[in-house]
Amino acid sequence: MSRNNKPDNKPAAQITMEDVARAAGVSRMTVSRALKSDSPVSPETRARILKIVRKLNYVPDQSAGTLSTRRSGFAATLVPSLNNLHFAESVQALNEQLEQIGLQMLLGHTGYSAEREERLIESMLKRRPEVIVLPFDGHTPRTIKLLKQANVPVIEQWEVPSKPVGYSIGFSNWQAARKMTSALIERGYRNIAFVSESEDAWTRGAARRAGFEDAMQSAGLSAHRMVRYGKPPISIEDGYHIGSGYKEHFADADCIFCVSDAPAFGVLSALKSQQIRVPEDIAVVGFGNFEVSRFSSPTISTVEVDARGLGRQTGELIRRLLVDGTDIASVPRHIEIDVRLSFRESTSSM
Amino acid sequence: MSRNNKPDNKPAAQITMEDVARAAGVSRMTVSRALKSDSPVSPETRARILKIVRKLNYVPDQSAGTLSTRRSGFAATLVPSLNNLHFAESVQALNEQLEQIGLQMLLGHTGYSAEREERLIESMLKRRPEVIVLPFDGHTPRTIKLLKQANVPVIEQWEVPSKPVGYSIGFSNWQAARKMTSALIERGYRNIAFVSESEDAWTRGAARRAGFEDAMQSAGLSAHRMVRYGKPPISIEDGYHIGSGYKEHFADADCIFCVSDAPAFGVLSALKSQQIRVPEDIAVVGFGNFEVSRFSSPTISTVEVDARGLGRQTGELIRRLLVDGTDIASVPRHIEIDVRLSFRESTSSM
DNA sequence: CAAAGCAATGTTACCGGTAACATTACTGCG
DNA sequence: CGCAGTAATGTTACCGGTAACATTGCTTTG
Numbered sequence: 001m002s003r004n005n006k007p008d009n010k011p012a013a014q015i016t017m018e019d020v021a022r023a024a025g026v027s028r029m030t031v032s033r034a035l036k037s038d039s040p041v042s043p044e045t046r047a048r049i050l051k052i053v054r055k056l057n058y059v060p061d062q063s064a065g066t067l068s069t070r071r072s073g074f075a076a077t078l079v080p081s082l083n084n085l086h087f088a089e090s091v092q093a094l095n096e097q098l099e100q101i102g103l104q105m106l107l108g109h110t111g112y113s114a115e116r117e118e119r120l121i122e123s124m125l126k127r128r129p130e131v132i133v134l135p136f137d138g139h140t141p142r143t144i145k146l147l148k149q150a151n152v153p154v155i156e157q158w159e160v161p162s163k164p165v166g167y168s169i170g171f172s173n174w175q176a177a178r179k180m181t182s183a184l185i186e187r188g189y190r191n192i193a194f195v196s197e198s199e200d201a202w203t204r205g206a207a208r209r210a211g212f213e214d215a216m217q218s219a220g221l222s223a224h225r226m227v228r229y230g231k232p233p234i235s236i237e238d239g240y241h242i243g244s245g246y247k248e249h250f251a252d253a254d255c256i257f258c259v260s261d262a263p264a265f266g267v268l269s270a271l272k273s274q275q276i277r278v279p280e281d282i283a284v285v286g287f288g289n290f291e292v293s294r295f296s297s298p299t300i301s302t303v304e305v306d307a308r309g310l311g312r313q314t315g316e317l318i319r320r321l322l323v324d325g326t327d328i329a330s331v332p333r334h335i336e337i338d339v340r341l342s343f344r345e346s347t348s349s350m
Numbered sequence: 351m352s353r354n355n356k357p358d359n360k361p362a363a364q365i366t367m368e369d370v371a372r373a374a375g376v377s378r379m380t381v382s383r384a385l386k387s388d389s390p391v392s393p394e395t396r397a398r399i400l401k402i403v404r405k406l407n408y409v410p411d412q413s414a415g416t417l418s419t420r421r422s423g424f425a426a427t428l429v430p431s432l433n434n435l436h437f438a439e440s441v442q443a444l445n446e447q448l449e450q451i452g453l454q455m456l457l458g459h460t461g462y463s464a465e466r467e468e469r470l471i472e473s474m475l476k477r478r479p480e481v482i483v484l485p486f487d488g489h490t491p492r493t494i495k496l497l498k499q500a501n502v503p504v505i506e507q508w509e510v511p512s513k514p515v516g517y518s519i520g521f522s523n524w525q526a527a528r529k530m531t532s533a534l535i536e537r538g539y540r541n542i543a544f545v546s547e548s549e550d551a552w553t554r555g556a557a558r559r560a561g562f563e564d565a566m567q568s569a570g571l572s573a574h575r576m577v578r579y580g581k582p583p584i585s586i587e588d589g590y591h592i593g594s595g596y597k598e599h600f601a602d603a604d605c606i607f608c609v610s611d612a613p614a615f616g617v618l619s620a621l622k623s624q625q626i627r628v629p630e631d632i633a634v635v636g637f638g639n640f641e642v643s644r645f646s647s648p649t650i651s652t653v654e655v656d657a658r659g660l661g662r663q664t665g666e667l668i669r670r671l672l673v674d675g676t677d678i679a680s681v682p683r684h685i686e687i688d689v690r691l692s693f694r695e696s697t698s699s700m
Numbered sequence: 701c702a703a704a705g706c707a708a709t710g711t712t713a714c715c716g717g718t719a720a721c722a723t724t725a726c727t728g729c730g
Numbered sequence: 731c732g733c734a735g736t737a738a739t740g741t742t743a744c745c746g747g748t749a750a751c752a753t754t755g756c757t758t759t760g
Contacts, residue, residue, distance in 0.1 A: 014478075014501075016716060027740050032718060042738060057499050062476040063416040064716035067745045072413065082442045088432040092459060099458075104477065107457045108449075109442060126412040127454065128364075149407055151364075236641045262641075269645040291586045291612075292642055295619040366746060377710050382748060392708060414746035417715045 015058050023052045035060065066128070075103040075318065076129035078120060080112050080137065080203070084233045084262075086288055090157070090311035094133065097315020101323055103130065110135070112203055112232045118143045125150055131318050136161040136168065137202040153321045155314055159204050160334065167321075169314055169335040173204040176303050176339045177211030180285065181257065183341055185219050187348070189255040189283060192216065193225035195242055195267065196259035197232045205232060205259045208287060212257060225253055234259060236292075239266020246274055254282060255347070261286035261293040264300050268346065283347040298345030310337050365408050373402045385410065416478070425453040425668065426479035428470060430462050430487065430553070434583045434612075436638055440507070440661035444483065447665020451673055453480065460485070462553055462582045468493045475500055481668050486511040486518065487552040503671045505664060509554050510684065517671075519664055519685040523554040526653050526689045527561030530635065531607065533691055535569045537698070539605040539633060542566065543575035545592055545617065546609040547582045555582060555609045558637060562607060575603055584609060586642075589616020596624055604632060605697070611636035611643040614650050618696065633697040648695030660687050 021028045026045065033039035034049040041049075052058075066072045075098050079087040095105050106127060108120040118140045121132070125146060132147060136156035139147070147154050147165050154166035161168050184192055192212075200206045209226070216223035227249050230238030239258065242249065243266060250256060258264035264286030271278055278284050278298055286293050286302040293300035313335055320326045343349070371378045376395065383389035384399040391399075402408075416422045425448050429437040445455050456477060458470040468490045471482070479502060486506035489497070497504050497515050504516035511518050534542055542562075550556045559576070566573035577599050580588030589608065592599065593616060600606060608614035614636030621628055628634050628648055636643050636652040643650035663685055670676045693699070 014716095018716080028717075029719095029741080030739060033739085036718095040737065040739090045738080057495065059472065059475045059496075061417075061478060061716055063413040063422065063478065064745090065718070066413040067411075067417060067716080067747085068718040070745075082432065082438040083435070085433070085435065085438075088435075088438040092432045095457070095459065104473070105457055107445070107455055109445065122409065123454070125409045128411060128413065145407065146409075236645050240645055265642070266645055269647060272647055292615070295586050295590055295616055296646075297619060297622055364746095368746080378746085379711080379748075380709060383709085386748095390707065390709090395708080411746055414715090415748070417717085417746080418748040420715075 014061070015056050017058070017060065020049065020052055020056060020058050023056070024049045070128075072128040072130060073103055074106050074124075074127050074129040076106045076108075076121070076124040076127070076132045076134075078108050078110055078117060078132075078134040080135050081109050081233050085290055086305065086307040089307040090314070093308040093311030094315050095311075097312060097319070101315070101319050103318070103322075110137070112137065112200075114138060114140050114143070114202055118146070121146055130322055131155065133157060133314060133318075135159070136164075136170070137204070139165075153318070155317060157310065157314060159207060160336075164333065167317060167331070167333055167335075169310060169317065169337065171305070171337045171339050172211075173207035174211035174214070176305075177208035177257075177287070178215040179211075180287070180303050180341055181212045181215035182219070183343075184255055184257065184283075184285065184347070185215065185221065189347075190221060191225065191253045192221070192223075192255040192257055193227060193250055193253040194223070194257050194259070195227045195229075195234075195239070195263055197230055197234045198228040199231055200259075203232055205234075208259050225249070230263070234263045236262050236266040236269070239263030239268075240270045241266070243267035243270025244274075246271060246276060250282060255285065256282060257285045257287075259287055261288045261290035261300060261302055264302070264346075265290075265292050265296055268296060268298075268300065278346050279348045285347060289342060293344075301341075301343045301345075301347040304340040304342045306337060313337070364411070365406050367408070367410065370399065370402055370406060370408050373406070374399045420478075422478040422480060423452060423454055424456050424474075424477050424479040426456045426458075426471070426474040426477070426482045426484075428458050428460055428467060428482075428484040430485050431459050431583050435640055436655065436657040439657040440664070443658040443661030444665050445661075447662060447669070451665070451669050453668070453672075460487070462487065462549075464488060464490050464493070464552055468496070471496055480672055481505065483507060483664060483668075485509070486514075486520070487554070489515075503668070505667060507660065507664060509557060510686075514683065517667060517681070517683055517685075519660060519667060519687065521655070521687045521689050522561075523557035524561035524564070526655075527558035527607075527637070528565040529561075530637070530653050530691055531562045531565035532569070533693075534605055534607065534633075534635065534697070535565065535571065539697075540571055541575065541603045542571070542573075542605040542607055543577060543600055543603040544573070544607050544609070545577045545579075545584075545589070545613055547580055547584045547588075548578040549581055550609075553582055555584075558609055575599070580613070584613045586612050586616040586619070589613030589618075590620045591616070593617035593620025594624075596621060596626060600632060605635065606632060607635045607637075609637055611638045611640035611650060611652055614652070614696075615640075615642050615646055618646060618648075618650065628696050629698045635697060639692060643694075651691075651693045651695075651697040654690040654692045656687060663687070 017028050017031050021031045033041045034046040082088050110117040131153045133155045136159045156168045158170040160172050194212045196205045196209050213223040268284050286300045289302050289304040293302050320331050367378050367381050371381045383391045384396040432438050460467040481503045483505045486509045506518045508520040510522050544562045546555045546559050563573040618634050636650045639652050639654040643652050
């Protein structure tokens with residue numbers, strides 16, 4: 001039992017299926033079958049093999065399996081950043097679904113850069129993922145080519161793509177911001193300022209800003225109160241900095257609409273430290289329904305987005321595409337995530 | 351050029367190295383060499399091959415490479431949860447380092463469960479990771495056996511392991527909490543309450559609680575004011591709930607030490623809504639230096655922990671172990687992350 | 701000028717699994 | 731009783747790369 005025939009004292013050779021087969025007195029193939037629950041192996045043989053597998057702590061090498069079956073078991077997943085609870089939560093929810101399907105997530109973050117995205121995709125394609133999940137922020141032409149050539153389902157998240165590569169799941173940030181802006185106008189606000197990142201050419205933030213502008217202009221109001229500061233993802237601290245420039249930016253404004261709850265909280269904090277009352281002197285509005293917006297004082301009005309739900313639904317979509325015997329043609333190309341306006345203490349109730 | 355000999359109209363065959371070799375009129379091996387920058391290939395041949403590679407959009411299949419070289423290029427990474435900015439940030443920082451080294455992260459979250467951790471490790475071992483990074487929260491016996499048998503560097507993060515499997519990086523949560531508690535006592539607080547999760551048997555929260563208890567007892571004070579609520583990771587909302595029970599839990603306390611900044615913010619928020627003044631009526635202290643604790647009002651005293659730094663240093667450790675020609679024996683088995691006490695407005699300055 | 705050295709490329713075998721087909725030993729049935 | 735049918739297992743080849751060694755044609759050197 002404790003013999004050691006092989007004199008290879010180099011890299012402490014891994015146990016292979018061959019070792020298990022030898023110990024069980026069967027062929028490799030039978031071991032392979034014993035490990036697949038639906039294959040025809042006699043119960044006794046299977047039991048014997050599984051016992052040996054456990055004893056030797058044998059762990060199959062999936063690279064070899066992948067090579068043969070041409071199924072990698074990988075789901076390539078990109079997010080803009082993990083440094084944002086929304087993305088982190090959606091990744092976590094997606095990961096839980098993937099585990100159930102038996103897929104391993106390959107994670108990367110684009111850092112809001114289309115070039116980084118391209119590099120990441122290229123490097124992940126080497127792993128032959130069975131599905132590719134990525135944020136829609138606009139892609140480089142080469143990225144699009146790579147995605148198409150990969151020949152696997154592509155799922156774009158968060159924003160509704162103008163020209164979808166494959167499937168998509170999310171909501172129109174433009175419309176959501178427009179809706180919130182219109183609701184604010186309806187509540188009597190006229191001089192609304194908008195706070196967003198300074199470099200958001202490709203992000204959802206830009207779509208929100210455009211939605212804000214459209215709503216203002218449609219109502220005959222000016223959308224010139226624009227504050228751009230901080231790199232995405234814009235932080236509480238960035239918001240605090242912006243809020244500290246109240247006199248400069250917001251002296252004649254009656255409401256500050258922020259591109260996300262993080263800067264909204266920061267703005268709020270800065271206003272309080274200047275004794276400016278919210279919502280009496282000025283209203284503050286966020287986007288995303290981060291936990292902090294529900295427990296700040298005053299609580300922050302915001303656009304509620306269900307990030308966990310988005311991750312979960314992405315997982316369900318993948319299941320339908322890869323696992324279930326679904327007729328692929330019947331799977332919807334786009335899944336709309338609904339958003340809700342939530343008015344809290346940081347805006348007056350009229 | 352556009353011939354299609356193979357009649358396999360099933361899975362739209364991927365382009366392989368053979369295809370490139372044929373197009374370039376060389377052998378597979380030469381193509382393989384042309385793609386490795388340090389291999390001896392004539393400049394002209396390499397240029398010709400690379401041109402074809404680009405034209406065909408050839409992407410090598412890394413499973414095949416892995417099988418042959420026995421190097422997977424994977425770094426298995428586990429975190430308790432992504433739903434916590436600390437972990438999310440450390441993962442992001444680690445990922446940035448891994449990319450530079452050319453490693454792909456395999457991510458999983460344990461959900462604070464040792465059984466889930468075991469399952470995840472088993473499944474990741476199938477990918478033959480070159481390094482395994484995981485939180486130290488205590489492991490199942492089988493997990494430890496699997497880790498040792500994997501025969502690759504194991505790095506335990508966040509807490510200093512009692513019996514390290516391999517390398518470790520982090521700090522003693524026990525000592526950090528003890529230090530903060532002692533400092534609070536020194537500042538005159540006597541009736542300090544401690545807020546933590548209800549099910550933290552294996553988490554760093556338990557270590558912090560023990561450190562608190564030890565400091566209190568060493569000072570001859572009672573550590574009986576314990577509030578346990580919420581599942582890890584304890585949230586702002588959990589903190590709010592706890593803070594709402596002020597009369598019940600904290601009527602005779604002069605300070606509330608929370609296991610993390612999230613519940614501290616929630617507690618603070620609940621106290622304010624009950625017109626209880628912080629720090630005049632009672633002090634509030636957190637742990638972790640989350641961004642929110644620097645911008646709440648009052649700002650929250652806390653234990654500063656550099657999560658990004660921990661992730662980055664983990665990456666550097668991996669580089670030393672796998673890439674650099676370092677003498678492995680010279681690599682330290684443990685890297686201590688230093689923590690700092692940060693006193694802000696939520697505690698009186700004495 | 702022969703022998704040695706070297707740069708560039710090719711050949712063969714193998715990594716560790718699984719698909720596909722082959723074989724073997726039973727079982728049931730006309 | 732012989733043959734078809736089936737369950738259990740074995741054999742062979744292959745997935746797509748790369749390690750290791752072989753080969754080829756020059757150049758260098760004593």
